[in-house]
Amino acid sequence: MKSELFINGAWVAAQSGGMIDVIDPASEQVVHQIASAEAADIDAAVKAAKSAFDAGTWSGMTGAERAIVLRNIATGIEARTEELARLEVLDNGKPLPEARWDIEDAAACFHFYAGLSEELDAEGAQNITVSDDRFTTRVVKEPVGVVGAIIPWNFPLLMAAWKVAPALAAGCTMVLKPSEVTALTALELGDIAQKAGLPDGVLNIVTGFGPSAGQPLTEHPDIDKLAFTGSVTTGSRIMQSAAKDIKNLSLELGGKSPFVVFGDSDIEQAVEWIMFGIFWNQGEVCSATSRVLVEDTIYEKLVARLELEARKITIGDGMDEGVLLGPLVNKSQYDKVLGLIATGVEEGARLVCGGAHTDIGKGYFVAPTIFADVDENSVIWQEEIFGPVVCLKPFSSESEAVRLANDSEYGLAAAVMSKDDARCERVAHALRAGIVWINCSQPTFVEAPWGGYKKSGIGRELGKWGLNNYLETKQITRFDDNSPWGWYLKQAEDQTG
Ligand code: NAI
Ligand code: MG
DSSP states (O other), X not given: OOOSEEETTEEEOOTTOOEEEEEETTTTEEEEEEEOOOHHHHHHHHHHHHHHHHHTTTTTSOHHHHHHHHHHHHHHHHHTHHHHHHHHHHHHOOOHXXXXXXXXXXXXXXXXXXXXXXXXXXXXXXXXXXXXXXXXXXXEEEEOOEEEEEOOSSSHHHHHHHHHHHHHHHTOEEEEEOOTTSOXXXXXXXXXXXXXXXXXXXXXXXXXXXXXXXXXXXHOTTXXXXXXXXXXXXXXXXXXXXXXXXXXXXXXXXXXXXXXXXXXXXHHHHHHHXXXXXXXGGGOOTTOEEEEEEETTTHHHHHHHHHHHXXXXXXXXXXXXXXXXXXXXXXXXXXXXXXXXXHHHHTTOEEEEEEEOOTTSSSOOEXXXXXXXXXXXXXXXXXXXXXXXXXEEXXXXXXXXXXXXXXXXXXXXXXXXXXXXXXXXXXXXXXXSSEEEESOOOOOOTTSOBOOEETTEESOBSHHHHHHTTEEEEEEEEEOOSSOOOHHHHHHHHXXX
């Protein structure tokens, strides 16, 4: 397990010597320590990224040359899947099979952007026709420069891949700050990237707390672009930092994603997608299926089926075989989620099952929690809980379902289920969200754009949209005519003449 900062291709201690405890959320034990970077370390990391960018060791390569390194990173991750997955479980708590899935997806993300990096070469300059044919104009894409990427704790290596792969594919250099809660796999990524042939200084990885390490990164004048995933509160603060120097910015923030189930749906299928949508990754998912709207004709039946299945879920240490729900990531998330469950009870929602899971005696375990008959104006219906807590509410018409689904300050994802295709299409268009799933919930593909409406963020990750996040667009216009242009001289002549 690494503990130092990765700056300019070297592993270095934080200048202050400060360290952060790494806690296994299943045992509540301190299992390791990582460096706590502060402004001086951030400055060193940004300087390394800036000199690497200016030297052109990476930005000056062809896309095909960069693709070779990106594929090496992908295979480097693949070769260590089991080890990385176990680090993820230790750090985050998620069940091992889910962690393996994350690591495979992270590798796939590097493979995908290797391909897009090659396509950048093939695309080349795009000629466009302008309204004066004495001029020719072409448009070229260039890396945006030095990127500061700040990521959360719910999918540690995968969130790193979503930022690092497209930024590197574009030719950017960067400083990555993982969450202080789950930095172990991001640090290994530094080692993997170096062995893959990534030049020194191109990817720097600094661990540290939000205020002391994240904030100086967002304020650093040599950062050209900030890419953030996390809470709305921190996203808003980062936007304010970005405003000072007009930094390019993309934000992937929270959600309160609705799932609309019409009465003609197969209840078994609906229950399975809801279970996956809210209990996968302990519900610590930005797109989690946290608000379920069910047509009144099948509402009680669905609530009962969901309860039956939720009670069957095996809760335990993510390392143990057969576990489907691990502990929440840390004490503060555990307290936050239990606090919101208590709020839900106070607000008068029907607690069908769930709450703290104390059988194990240690660890931050919350049982699958179901609230029915939740009021649309209640805190638990409106606020992101980020835990295994689902809120259900009946509806009686399509227009009511759409109104309730859209009544949120968030707009990341939404889902609709019905056997009536036309209705699904209508509702899919009416839902104000960046991602809409029909007859399913949560499947995420590296090829497809990911991001939110409203307070859920700005910009899109993944696919070619994710690459565009890290590219500047430049027009190059030339005057191809041998005759004089004549405008300025003619004006001057008219004035004096
Ligand atoms: P957070 O948004 O504060 O943390 C995310 C990242 O931002 C971490 O790397 C953190 O160190 C960094 N950060 C914190 N303050 C910063 C600052 N002032 N400047 C720069 N970087 C800063 O989220 P946190 O505190 O870990 O979780 C709080 C809540 O946020 C959760 O309960 C959940 O509701 C939500 N959340 C949403 C996520 C999503 O994917 N949409 C991911 C993680 C949390
Ligand atoms: Mg931890």
